[in-house]
Amino acid sequence: MENHKNSTQLQGTEKLIMEAAKKIFGRKGLDGARMQEIADEAGINKALVHYYFRSKDKLFEAVINETFLSFFPKVMSLMSNPSISLFHKIERFVDLYITLIQENPHIPGFMAQELSRGGADRVLDMFKDSGIKPEVFFKQIEQEIKTGTIIPVNPVHLIVNMISMCIFPFLARPLISGFLIRDRIDYDEFLEERKKELPKFIINSIKKK
Amino acid sequence: MENHKNSTQLQGTEKLIMEAAKKIFGRKGLDGARMQEIADEAGINKALVHYYFRSKDKLFEAVINETFLSFFPKVMSLMSNPSISLFHKIERFVDLYITLIQENPHIPGFMAQELSRGGADRVLDMFKDSGIKPEVFFKQIEQEIKTGTIIPVNPVHLIVNMISMCIFPFLARPLISGFLIRDRIDYDEFLEERKKELPKFIINSIKKK
DNA sequence: GTCTATACGGTGATAGAC
DNA sequence: GTCTATCACCGTATAGAC
Numbered sequence: 001m002e003n004h005k006n007s008t009q010l011q012g013t014e015k016l017i018m019e020a021a022k023k024i025f026g027r028k029g030l031d032g033a034r035m036q037e038i039a040d041e042a043g044i045n046k047a048l049v050h051y052y053f054r055s056k057d058k059l060f061e062a063v064i065n066e067t068f069l070s071f072f073p074k075v076m077s078l079m080s081n082p083s084i085s086l087f088h089k090i091e092r093f094v095d096l097y098i099t100l101i102q103e104n105p106h107i108p109g110f111m112a113q114e115l116s117r118g119g120a121d122r123v124l125d126m127f128k129d130s131g132i133k134p135e136v137f138f139k140q141i142e143q144e145i146k147t148g149t150i151i152p153v154n155p156v157h158l159i160v161n162m163i164s165m166c167i168f169p170f171l172a173r174p175l176i177s178g179f180l181i182r183d184r185i186d187y188d189e190f191l192e193e194r195k196k197e198l199p200k201f202i203i204n205s206i207k208k209k
Numbered sequence: 210m211e212n213h214k215n216s217t218q219l220q221g222t223e224k225l226i227m228e229a230a231k232k233i234f235g236r237k238g239l240d241g242a243r244m245q246e247i248a249d250e251a252g253i254n255k256a257l258v259h260y261y262f263r264s265k266d267k268l269f270e271a272v273i274n275e276t277f278l279s280f281f282p283k284v285m286s287l288m289s290n291p292s293i294s295l296f297h298k299i300e301r302f303v304d305l306y307i308t309l310i311q312e313n314p315h316i317p318g319f320m321a322q323e324l325s326r327g328g329a330d331r332v333l334d335m336f337k338d339s340g341i342k343p344e345v346f347f348k349q350i351e352q353e354i355k356t357g358t359i360i361p362v363n364p365v366h367l368i369v370n371m372i373s374m375c376i377f378p379f380l381a382r383p384l385i386s387g388f389l390i391r392d393r394i395d396y397d398e399f400l401e402e403r404k405k406e407l408p409k410f411i412i413n414s415i416k417k418k
Numbered sequence: 419g420t421c422t423a424t425a426c427g428g429t430g431a432t433a434g435a436c
Numbered sequence: 437g438t439c440t441a442t443c444a445c446c447g448t449a450t451a452g453a454c
Contacts, residue, residue, distance in 0.1 A: 031240035112321040120383030157406050161374050168373035174329030197366050205414035
């Protein structure tokens with residue numbers, strides 16, 4: 001895999017374009033986005049976008065790479081750190097995950113799109129390239145099961161559950177907001193509450209009583 | 210809201226188009242899908258699609274309506290049935306939800322797309338039109354909290370958790386499959402296992418010990 | 419590097435024969 | 437109802453001046 005600059009290294013116009021592209025692609029997808037729209041968002045001319053990234057596909061590719069590279073390593077290095085206890089790890093996972101998405105709101109849109117586009121292979125590749133092994137987390141779970149701290153669970157279901165509950169609320173944000181209005185609750189409030197409640201929910205579900 | 214025929218009432222060519230459109234729109238989205246592609250999938254001519262549905266947008270609209278109408282009522286009538294106990298309701302919810310999606314694999318794609326397109330209002334409207342009140346479910350939770358059967362939980366988080374864990378695995382299917390290969394497990398196996406494990410997981414997480 | 423103007427292809431939609 | 441042929445438009449991409 002080639003080397004990729006990440007956005008903090010990019011400067012000036014190129015960075016403007018990247019940020020604009022994240023926003024527009026994240027909202028409308030590869031097909032729905034217009035190069036004109038991205039140019040407008042970046043406050044520059046349409047031709048310049050092509051000057052920097054050659055084609056729409058190339059630009060999309062670049063955005064995908066940067067998005068996942070800014071995300072996976074952080075989460076994964078947490079998960080594969082063997083010196084953090086399982087429960088503590090769950091707490092930090094939820095907080096990190098939700099916080100990262102709050103700071104990069106385009107991520108869920110990309111996840112969904114890239115996955116439905118059949119881009120799973122790419123994601124799996126990045127995974128391997130990151131040099132990080134999820135086995136650490138799996139082993140940790142098996143260990144706690146033996147110790148009797150938690151009840152027997154399939155680690156795959158557990159991790160799927162965790163990720164689902166962190167990401168999906170962002171995709172369903174407009175829907176949830178609709179419900180929250182009834183209670184006069186703000187969506188951001190809801191998320192902050194969630195950072196506290198979700199770890200409890202998860203730990204409770206596997207803890208031995 | 211106007212009356213809509215559902216797919217079981219449609220016949221012949223019109224039904225062929227609807228089914229093809231579900232498939233293609235679900236995979237590629239409104240913008241990514243091509244009328245030609247839909248026509249091919251239906252085994253008919255492109256002009257005929259326009260003959261039946263006037264425009265691409267109208268067709269998409271029709272597919273969205275039918276999709277949600279074939280889904281919401283079933284789930285919602287379950288949730289708002291006050292004579293089913295909370296735990297039993299959770300079990301049936303998971304099974305019904307996952308089974309419905311297995312039978313209509315295009316649903317998750319639509320959910321994600323329609324939501325990211327800002328179609329939440331439409332969904333909320335359908336909700337209201339269905340004449341069903343989620344309050345029943347909420348009240349039931351509050352009741353069980355008072356009784357002491359379950360620990361105090363925010364009902365909104367609980368329902369969001371339930372829906373997240375049912376839907377998201379379908380969006381992430383290609384990713385999960387990648388992981389499962391390692392264990393020589395089939396995705397359908399995984400789903401069947403999930404129908405059994407998920408209710409336990411949810412009930413465990415709120416049950417008082 | 420940044421702009422304006424334009425070429426080019428693809429796609430939604432319609433007309434009209436059968 | 438179903439087809440073939442065609443139009444009109446829009447969006448990507450490039451050429452070329454500054």
